[in-house]
Every structure is written in C-alpha cells, then in structure tokens.
Amino acid sequence: MNDKLVIAGHEFDSRFILGSGKYSLELIKAAVENAGAQIITLALRRANSDADNILDYIPKGVTLLPNTSGARNAEEAVRIARLSREVGCGDFVKIEVIHDSKYLLPDNYETIKATEILAKEGFIVMPYMYPDLNAARDLVNAGAASIMPLGAPIGSNKGICTKDFIKILIEEIDLPIIVDAGIGKPSQACEAMEMGAAAVMANTAIATAGDIPAMAEAFKKAIEAGRTAYLSGMGRVIEKASASSPLTGFLQD
Amino acid sequence: MAKINGKEITEAAGGPLSRYLDEKGYKRTYIAVEVNGGILPKTEYDSYIINDEDVIEIVNFVGGG
Numbered sequence: 001m002n003d004k005l006v007i008a009g010h011e012f013d014s015r016f017i018l019g020s021g022k023y024s025l026e027l028i029k030a031a032v033e034n035a036g037a038q039i040i041t042l043a044l045r046r047a048n049s050d051a052d053n054i055l056d057y058i059p060k061g062v063t064l065l066p067n068t069s070g071a072r073n074a075e076e077a078v079r080i081a082r083l084s085r086e087v088g089c090g091d092f093v094k095i096e097v098i099h100d101s102k103y104l105l106p107d108n109y110e111t112i113k114a115t116e117i118l119a120k121e122g123f124i125v126m127p128y129m130y131p132d133l134n135a136a137r138d139l140v141n142a143g144a145a146s147i148m149p150l151g152a153p154i155g156s157n158k159g160i161c162t163k164d165f166i167k168i169l170i171e172e173i174d175l176p177i178i179v180d181a182g183i184g185k186p187s188q189a190c191e192a193m194e195m196g197a198a199a200v201m202a203n204t205a206i207a208t209a210g211d212i213p214a215m216a217e218a219f220k221k222a223i224e225a226g227r228t229a230y231l232s233g234m235g236r237v238i239e240k241a242s243a244s245s246p247l248t249g250f251l252q253d
Numbered sequence: 254m255a256k257i258n259g260k261e262i263t264e265a266a267g268g269p270l271s272r273y274l275d276e277k278g279y280k281r282t283y284i285a286v287e288v289n290g291g292i293l294p295k296t297e298y299d300s301y302i303i304n305d306e307d308v309i310e311i312v313n314f315v316g317g318g
Contacts, residue, residue, distance in 0.1 A: 019318030043317025046258045049278040054314050086285035086292050203318030
C-alpha cells in the first residue's frame with residue numbers, strides 16, 4: 001500500500017516522529033531503529049566542545065527536525081532556526097515559542113509570526129501549537145508545512161486531552177496534522193492515528209519508559225495499527241446489541 | 254574582552270576564529286557560529302579575526318523534543 005507521510009513534498013514511510021531529549025546518546029540508535037522513525041527532533045544549545053555530539057549517534061538517512069526550544073518570542077525562534085540551518089542539516093524546523101514555564105504552552109501568535117518569516121526564507125516549517133482552528137488557519141496562510149497541535153502539556157504523558165479540538169483541525173486543515181506533546185503511551189498514539197492524525201511525535205513517553213528501545217517499538221506498532229484502522233474505516237457504534245452470530249439454525253428450533 | 258558563549262575569554266581576541274575553534278576542539282561540521290547577532294558562515298571561520306568587543310555564540314545540536 002502506498003501510504004506515505006508527505007511534508008512539503010518529502011515522503012516518509014514512518015508516521016512516528018521521535019524526540020531525542022532526556023535519554024542517553026547511547027540509546028538513540030536503538031530507539032530510532034526500533035521506532036522505525038525517519039524524523040528525529042533535536043534542540044540547539046551553546047556548544048560544549050568536550051561533549052559527544054548527538055549527530056554521531058543518529059543513524060544516516062534520518063531527517064533532522066531541529067526545534068526552537070528556548071525561544072520566548074518570534075524573533076528568538078527565527079534566530080534559533082537560522083542557526084540550526086547553518087549547522088548544515090537541512091531546512092526542516094519545528095517552531096516552538098514558549099514563555100510560560102509552568103505548563104510550557106505555546107504562544108500561537110508569536111508562532112504564526114515566526115512561521116511567516118521562516119517559510120519565506122525557504123524553511124520547511126512545522127509549528128507546535130495550541131489546537132485552535134483560527135490559529136491553525138493563520139499558520140496555513142503563513143506557509144506552514146504541517147501543524148503540530150499539543151495533546152497535553154509537554155512531558156506530562158497525560159494523553160490527548162485536547163482530542164475534540166485536534167479532531168476539528170484534522171477535519172478542517174488541509175495539511176498533515178501531527179499530534180505533538182502529551183502522548184504518554186502507545187494506546188494514546190494509536191488513538192491519535194485512528195482519529196486521522198497524519199503522524200505522532202513523542203519523546204518523554206519513550207525517554208521515561210523502563211526499557212526505552214522496547215517502548216519505541218511499542219509506539220511504532222501502535223501508530224501503524226492506528227493508521228491501518230483509520231484507513232480501514234471504523235466499524236459503526238450503535239446503542240443496542242447486534243448479534244455477530246447467525247440468528248437462525250438454533251438447536252432448539 | 255571578547256565574550257564567547259557567555260564567558261569572557263581573554264586570549265581569543267586578535268586571532269582568527271578558526272584557531273580558537275581548533276584549540277577548543279570544536280568540529281566545524283557540528284556547529285554554527287553567531288558573531289554580534291549575525292551568523293558567520295563556515296567559510297569565514299578562517300578569515301574572521303576576533304575583535305575585543307565581540308559577542309560570539311557557538312552552538313550545536315543536543316537531544317530535544
């Protein structure tokens with residue numbers, strides 16, 4: 001079946017975007033491989049020349065998706081994005097503009113501004129956002145390549161608390177909707193895919209698992225199952241029972 | 254005194270940026286450099302001489318979500 005995730009003309013077989021934060025570099029390769037992930041997120045920080053570099057641990061051929069974490073407004077996000085591209089790993093960028101340290105909720109307004117600037121500069125912009133239809137439409141108009149609504153606060157593992165609003169985005173927005181943040185277990189990733197999300201992004205759920213590579217594999221299977229279920233078309237839901245076995249030919253007839 | 258990644262570095266000014274990067278062990282393929290708010294292309298690391306008042310940021314990728 002030809003069912004690719006397409007972002008700005010780039011095709012991916014995997015619909016699992018894996019984060020690389022909060023776990024050891026040694027485990028990244030196994031996590032990426034078990035996840036079957038073709039896109040991995042990174043952050044940009046002041047370089048420590050003594051430290052091992054994460055790029056040495058990411059398998060070849062994986063698309064890098066730097067985020068703009070640390071940015072508190074559009075201007076800072078643009079600065080981080082430009083520096084990320086200068087490192088020389090492609091044009092993808094996940095816009096993240098946050099100035100609320102308690103819930104880490106994204107600032108949609110500043111995110112739209114940053115998206116507009118970076119899209120004009122040729123970036124493939126994937127904005128992380130609070131699932132609001134009007135903001136999502138503005139992001140489309142600003143040149144976003146996908147929309148990444150949050151399921152729950154970053155790192156909370158609470159699941160898709162914003163389910164009904166993400167469904168509206170899936171229904172109304174003609175770009176890949178990638179559920180990002182808050183997904184805590186494979187069943188929730190599966191649920192996102194059953195809803196029609198184009199992909200799922202997860203980090204903390206894997207990073208805080210007991211066996212990181214095994215959890216990456218569990219997510220992979222869940223995402224694939226959810227996608228297949230979505231494409232299959234869900235069975236209907238009714239109020240009363242509907243026998244699955246024939247209602248004729250009983251022994252007492 | 255030049256400020257590099259938030260720290261004042263006495264010995265850096267007057268020499269080429271590439272010398273500082275090499276001395277500290279930075280691999281060019283992993284980093285990006287910003288000088289006084291503007292990106293310095295990798296091709297200019299050799300020719301750029303660090304000035305006394307420069308504010309320089311050397312960044313690279315780390316794990317993140």
